Amino acid sequence: MKRAIFPGSFDPITLGHYDIIQRSVTLFDEVIVAIGINADKKYMFSLDERKAFIEDAFKDEPKVKVVTYKGLTVDFCKENNVEFILRGLRNPADFEFEKAIAHTNRDLAPIETVFLLTAASTSYISSSIVRDVIRNNGDYTKLVPKSVRVK
Numbered sequence: 001m002k003r004a005i006f007p008g009s010f011d012p013i014t015l016g017h018y019d020i021i022q023r024s025v026t027l028f029d030e031v032i033v034a035i036g037i038n039a040d041k042k043y044m045f046s047l048d049e050r051k052a053f054i055e056d057a058f059k060d061e062p063k064v065k066v067v068t069y070k071g072l073t074v075d076f077c078k079e080n081n082v083e084f085i086l087r088g089l090r091n092p093a094d095f096e097f098e099k100a101i102a103h104t105n106r107d108l109a110p111i112e113t114v115f116l117l118t119a120a121s122t123s124y125i126s127s128s129i130v131r132d133v134i135r136n137n138g139d140y141t142k143l144v145p146k147s148v149r150v151k
Contacts, residue, residue, distance in 0.1 A: 004028040004084040004114065007073045010035055010050050011043045012148045014130055016122040018057060020088040023116060025063045031086065033058075034076060035068045044131045056147035074109040085113045090123045 006021060010033070024031050033054050035047065045053070051066055058064040069076045073085060085105060087098050095115075102113035117123075125143050133140045134150055141149075 001029045002027075002084065003030045003032065003080075003082045004086040005032045005034045005073065005077055005080075005082045006086040007034045007036055007069075007076075009038065009041065009043065009127070010054060011127050012045050012050060012130060012144055013054050013057060014122070014125045014127055014144055016088060016090065016118045016125045018145045019119050019122050020086065020116050021058065021064060022061075024086050025061060027114070028084065028086075029063065031064050032080070032082065033064060033066045034073070035066070036073070037068055037070045044134065053145070053148045057145040072108070074105045074111055077111050078109055083111060085111055087113055087115050088118050089115050090118045090126070 004024060004027070006017075006024065008017065010017060021031060021033060035050055035054075037047065043050070047068060051068060054066045058066070076082070077085065085102070087102070089095050089098060098113070098115065105111055105113060130140050130143050133143065
């Protein structure tokens with residue numbers, strides 16, 4: 001069984017994330033969307049909200065599982081028998097950053113990182129842009145799945 005983890009803070013999940021997850025279910029038997037917990041980071045949405053947004057977005061996709069975790073991603077992979085880390089790339093800067101992490105992860109554990117390019121139509125979207133649009137009362141609904149709605 002080929003299992004991949006797609007780690008991130010997903011604050012909130014964007015259409016770019018959604019696209020990567022949707023495309024990855026054709027490549028893997030199970031895709032674990034893993035929301036990392038970082039006590040030093042300030043989030044716009046609570047952990048429960050972020051998890052609910054993702055679960056609702058993929059409620060009809062049995063191959064997608066949503067979990068939370070603390071610590072190193074490679075440790076989560078080893079503990080849960082996950083062989084692949086899935087990452088999306090929007091631009092060359094993402095590649096350089098993710099390449100360094102992928103090399104480090106491979107040094108720490110026998111885990112491969114699989115990169116998927118984001119769709120051209122979503123490559124400009126980031127969670128930080130979405131948060132800024134929300135903070136400034138813009139129409140964020142064009143940037144996120146329907147499950148993401150501010151109360």
